[in-house]
Amino acid sequence: PRLPFAAGETDAAGKYTLTCEDGRPGAVLGKSKVVVTWPIRVTKEQKAQPPPSPTIPARYTVASETPLEKDVAAGANTIDLQLTGQ
Helix, strand or coil, X not given: CCCCCEEXXXXXXXXXXXXXXXXXXXXXXXXXXXXXXXCCEECCCCCEECCCXXXXXXXXXXXXXXXXXXXXXXXXXXXXXXXXXX
16 A cells, blocks of 8 residues: 655745645655655646756655655654755
């Protein structure tokens, strides 16, 4: 079975808000693996566009390989992510 998750998207300033898969605001409490991806962009012609540059290193895009693990506590959290190349 799939584990519960939350997702969000950053704005131009890097700010984000997470939403649980059931639509509730926030994230699952406790230790979580963090996966980073570019959102899929679709043109008016309904064609998917390649992600913008720079690309995200592959290890951050797969839950079983990401080195990013963060603890989510009850209440407001700000969790900044540091990604390194390769």
